[in-house]
Amino acid sequence: MAEQAPAILLTEAEVAERVAAVARRIAPRIDDDTVAVCLLTGGLWFCADLTRALARLGRNVGFDALWLASYGDERASLGRCEVRADLQRPLAGRRALIVDDVCDTGLSLSEAARLVRDAGAKDVSTAVFARKPWPAKRAIEPEFVAWEAPARFLVGYGMDAAGALRGLPYVGALD
Secondary structure, eight states: OOOOOOEEEEOHHHHHHHHHHHHHHHGGGOOTTOEEEEEETTHHHHHHHHHHHHHHTTOOOEEEEEEEESOTTSSSOOSSOEEEEOOOSOOTTSEEEEEEEEESSSHHHHHHHHHHHHTTOSEEEEEEEEEOOOSSOOSOOOSEEEEEOOSSOEEBTTBOBTTBSTTOSSEEEOO
16 A cells, blocks of 8 residues: 655755754854754754854854754653763854754654753754644744644654655655
8 A cells, every 4th residue: 555645845946945044043152162963863864954054144154963863753741751872072162053854743842952051052943844733832942943733743854754754855745
């Protein structure tokens, strides 16, 4: 049985436009000593595009990653966050920009901000590609949002369905 194709919510070109727009908002707030901290796995696509967009604006940030898991292969947060791989580079006294694909509950973003602060970052900002509407107060609200997403099950551009469909160059919905 073939799986249904996702309904396209943002085309590849629209994704690129939103990344460029959020980069223009972020660039004045950071410097070249800033470290982009990518939340794996979903944040990888947005973080790669965002750091390139920032470079085109003259901001050459560093890169690090945190691998946090709060969903597993489920469609809803498990309500806890597991650290699968920690930071690799020193952040003491530096600015950090935490980058993720989507903000639902804010649990992963909140845990990442705590870990980055604990690592000694002097300033911590957060950026997500998509923020979904949430019925309850989030653990943290991202400072920079590229797209206000609908309350749908998103796939593509890093967002997945049990590990599948992350590599789609557009954002789609599977509901």
